[in-house]
Amino acid sequence: MDKIRLGFIGCGKIAQVRHIPEAHRREDVILAGYFNRTRKKAEDMASQYGGKVYDTYQEMLEDEHIDAVVVSVANILHADVTIEALKKGKHVLCEKPMAMTLEESELMVKTAEEEGKVLAIGHNQRLNSAHERARELIEEGAIGKVLTFRTTFGHGGPEEWSSSPGKDVWFFYEDAAGMGAMADLGIHKTDLIEFLTGQKVVEVSAMMGTLDKKGSKGNLISVDDNAICLFKMSEGALGTMTVSWTYYGPEDNSTVIYGSEGILSVYEDPDHPLKIVKKNGEVLTFEVDEMQTNDNQTSSGVIDVFIDGIRSGEDTILSGKVILSAMRAVFACEQSFDEGKTVKIEENGGMKA
Ligand SMILES: NC(=O)c1ccc[n+]([C@@H]2O[C@H](COP(=O)([O-])OP(=O)(O)OC[C@H]3O[C@@H](n4cnc5c(N)ncnc54)[C@H](O)[C@@H]3O)[C@@H](O)[C@H]2O)c1
Structure with a gap:
């Protein structure tokens, strides 16, 4: 296959610090075009990396010289832009969260299948070497049967991160x-x-709240700034997920998994990004990369997975079909909080309070 000509719909922070530089590092990709609703950001990227600036994203999608697009605009637009792009014959890498409803998420996957195009979602955490190694260790039985877990993602919020x-x-x-x-x-x-x-997550119970984040007029923001969720997993494991935009200090990206034979932790011990403490007290540590944080942008590998997926035609580790399951759990958490009930995710993907 010739070089893949990539277009960028949305030239905000994530495109600027990850997708565009990561694509630029590949010899088999041409950075062919950019669209951003404030044109200046697209122009800046074109002057730095080369390629055309489009007035509208539809104009980019009509251009037969574009093979694939990276959708990194505000969340609410992900589904519409992705579906439009797939229907115009483009492969799509769409940022997370995939869509705003389960129906939209499913339609994205269906459209990709119907059009025979790659749909990847920007779940970079899957590609981080500590997480990859942790998965292998758990699969090999290094901590026995997974019983419980806690996973956390918290920082001070996106207001300084955004390109606006x-x-x-x-x-x-x-x-x-x-x-x-x-x-x-x-x-x-x-x-x-x-x-x-x-x-898989099969049952959830969630609390969400807007505790502290205020807009410039002093009003609390209109979305949650904290969420705490209880998960029951398909083989019976139980655990918590805590996410926060109000950790006003160091970022917390840690996950601890408690098994029948020991405890595995990722980004919990500052000296050892990946560690296992066995039941008998033996401590194992592993050489892995640091997590990318807002302040520490290393290569995420997301563009590589996307481009390799286009070349191979195989499903990727980031494929929309794979990510659907986690989207189901997120929407189930929303439903749980709204209705004040535990929500079960049925095998066919439906939800029941
Ligand atoms: N995978 C990750 O870890 C990760 C990290 C950061 C952001 N993201 C995702 O990337 C996407 C872009 O985020 P970003 O960090 O580049 O943010 P940003 O604020 O720097 O850029 C926002 C982009 O959305 C566009 N946009 C469209 N409609 C908009 C609207 N109504 N208001 C504001 N902007 C609008 C802007 O023009 C700009 O291109 C988001 O969906 C975000 O969730 C993913």
Whole structure:
């Protein structure tokens, strides 16, 4: 296959610090075009990396010289733009959260299948070497049967991260973000816990709240800034997921899995990113990469998975079909909180309070 000509729909922070530089490092990719609703960001990328600036994303999708697109616009637009792009014959890498409803998420997957195109979702946590190694260790039985877990993702919020920073950042508005910390961070850890344990979330109970984040006028924001969820997994493991935009200090990206033969921790011990403490007290540590944080951007590997997926035609570790399961659990958590009930996820993907 010739070089893949990639277009970027949304040239905000994630495109600027990850997707565009990661694509630029590949010799088999041409950075062909950019769209951003404030044109200046697209122009900046074009002048730095080369390629065309489009006035609308539809114009990019009509262009037969574009083979694939990276969708990294505000959450609320993910599904519509992705489906439109797939229907125009483009492969799509879409940022998380995949969509705002389960129906939209399912339609994205169905459209990719119908069109025979790759749909990947930007779940970089799956590709992190500590998480990859932890999954292998758990699979090999290093901590025995997984019994319980806790997984956390918390930092001080997205207001300084965004390429349009400030107290009124779009992440804080329901009409642009859909959900708050739950969708922004919770989707990462919901998916991660399924990835690590090899089990699906089958039952959830969730509390969400807007505790502290305020817009410039002093009003609380319209989406959640904290969520705490209880998960029951398909083989019986129980655990918690905590996500927060109000950890005003160091970021917490830790996961601890308690098994019948020992405890595995990732990013819990500052000196050892991946550690196992066996039942008999033996301590095992492993050489792995640091986690990417907002302040420490290392290569995520997401673009590599996407491009390799286009070349191979095989399903990837980030494929929309795989991520659907975690989306189900996130929407179940929303339902649980809204209705004040535990929600079961049925085998056919339905939900029952
Ligand atoms: N995988 C990850 O770890 C990760 C990390 C950060 C962001 N993201 C996701 O990437 C996407 C883009 O986020 P970002 O960090 O680049 O943010 P950003 O604020 O820097 O950029 C936002 C982008 O969305 C566009 N946009 C479209 N409609 C908008 C609206 N109504 N309000 C504001 N902006 C609008 C902007 O033009 C810009 O291109 C989001 O979906 C976010 O969840 C993923």
